[in-house]
Amino acid sequence: xxxxxxxxxxxxxxxxxxxxxxxxxxxxxxxxxEIHRKYGGIVPELASRKHMEMIWPVVDEALNKADVKxxxxxxxxxxxxxxxxxxxxxxxxxxKSLAHVNKIPLVAVNxxxxxxxxxxxxxxxxxxxxxxxxxxxxxxSIYRVGGFCDYKxxxxxxxxxxxxxxxxxxxxxxxEYPGGPLIDSLSEKGDSEAVxxxxxxxxxxxxxxxxxxxxxxxNYVKKNPKSRKEDIAASFQAAAVDVxxxxxxxxxxxEGLDSILLSGGVSANKTLRKMIKKRAxxxxxxxxxxxxDLCTDxxxxxxxxxxxxxxxxETAGFDLNPRAxxxxxx
Ligand code: KG4
Ligand code: ZN
Numbered sequence: 001x002x003x004x005x006x007x008x009x010x011x012x013x014x015x016x017x018x019x020x021x022x023x024x025x026x027x028x029x030x031x032x033x034e035i036h037r038k039y040g041g042i043v044p045e046l047a048s049r050k051h052m053e054m055i056w057p058v059v060d061e062a063l064n065k066a067d068v069k070x071x072x073x074x075x076x077x078x079x080x081x082x083x084x085x086x087x088x089x090x091x092x093x094x095x096k097s098l099a100h101v102n103k104i105p106l107v108a109v110n111x112x113x114x115x116x117x118x119x120x121x122x123x124x125x126x127x128x129x130x131x132x133x134x135x136x137x138x139x140x141s142i143y144r145v146g147g148f149c150d151y152k153x154x155x156x157x158x159x160x161x162x163x164x165x166x167x168x169x170x171x172x173x174x175x176e177y178p179g180g181p182l183i184d185s186l187s188e189k190g191d192s193e194a195v196x197x198x199x200x201x202x203x204x205x206x207x208x209x210x211x212x213x214x215x216x217x218x219n220y221v222k223k224n225p226k227s228r229k230e231d232i233a234a235s236f237q238a239a240a241v242d243v244x245x246x247x248x249x250x251x252x253x254x255e256g257l258d259s260i261l262l263s264g265g266v267s268a269n270k271t272l273r274k275m276i277k278k279r280a281x282x283x284x285x286x287x288x289x290x291x292x293d294l295c296t297d298x299x300x301x302x303x304x305x306x307x308x309x310x311x312x313x314e315t316a317g318f319d320l321n322p323r324a325x326x327x328x329x330x
Contacts (some may be wrong), residue, residue, distance in 0.1 A: 012298075030054045082323065082327075111325055140156065143329060149312065153253065186233040189230040260276070
């Protein structure tokens with residue numbers, strides 16, 4: 001069964017053709033970094049305009065690269081939230097029109113479910129139940145994944161997402177958007193123990209907070225303008241990674257499970273990947289990491305989640321609307 005997956009939740013226009021929810025045939029992503037770079041973050045109005053320009057070419061390329069026609073497609077899966085409403089609207093309206101005109105079933109997918117189920121696009125896929133840390137520019141949450149469509153949120157950020165903190169710290173160090181990958185590279189030349197930034201561990205909670213860490217970096221930079229950027233980047237990254245790993249491992253132990261999946265843009269971070277693997281080896285649990293193109297937003301994860309929903313008989317009506325806020329597992 002071939003599913004066309006579409007994601008326009010943030011600043012990437014993406015479309016993909018996936019077979020049986022597990023095999024990526026094509027996966028096209030057009031990012032807008034060039035447009036938002038000079039503003040130091042995403043400008044929602046510019047993001048939706050660019051999605052409107054790119055949606056047809058990206059979907060066309062996904063179909064061409066997969067060497068399939070629309071009438072080979074069993075269902076169109078579209079991300080309808082959470083995300084920027086203006087951006088989501090472009091993907092949702094486009095998918096509805098394409099489904100209506102071509103008489104193809106439409107399936108609505110939660111972006112966060114897409115990140116969790118992107119793990120089924122790799123071999124081996126995790127076995128249920130497992131813990132999933134979804135850590136990106138817009139989200140930082142820990143879930144207990146009991147099965148397809150069975151999610152329980154165990155913790156979430158109380159303020160900024162981890163990726164947002166990476167982007168903001170990068171900006172205050174004079175780097176461009178998106179700063180996460182730049183902090184990742186710069187940290188390789190820095191001393192992660194140069195500055196001891198705060199690590200908020202709320203007692204008995206799996207919630208996160210990254211805004212205090214970001215402010216601590218800002219205050220440190222103001223007081224120490226001559227300190228090495230490499231050391232600040234590495235010390236900030238160490239604090240963020242520490243908290244992400246501690247909370248994920250705590251979730252694993254609290255739930256009595258033995259597998260963790262890391263997904264979302266920040267899960268491409270080299271230090272996070274290295275540290276969790278080390279921890280897994282020491283404490284004997286399994287860790288599932290995605291290839292970098294599946295960590296960041298993509299249409300394949302939407303197609304995969306769409307497949308599993310469609311298989312259960314779920315389809316969406318043409319009254320489908322985008323939603324900015326849409327927690328998973330409620
Ligand atoms: O999953 P994603 O593409 O979009 C959202 O759903 O938000 O994640 C984008 C976020 C950005 O904040 C970006 O800076 C961050 O992921 N990111 C990274 C790395 N690669 C992307 N953060 C840290 N290290 C990386 N290597
Ligand atoms: Zn995402």
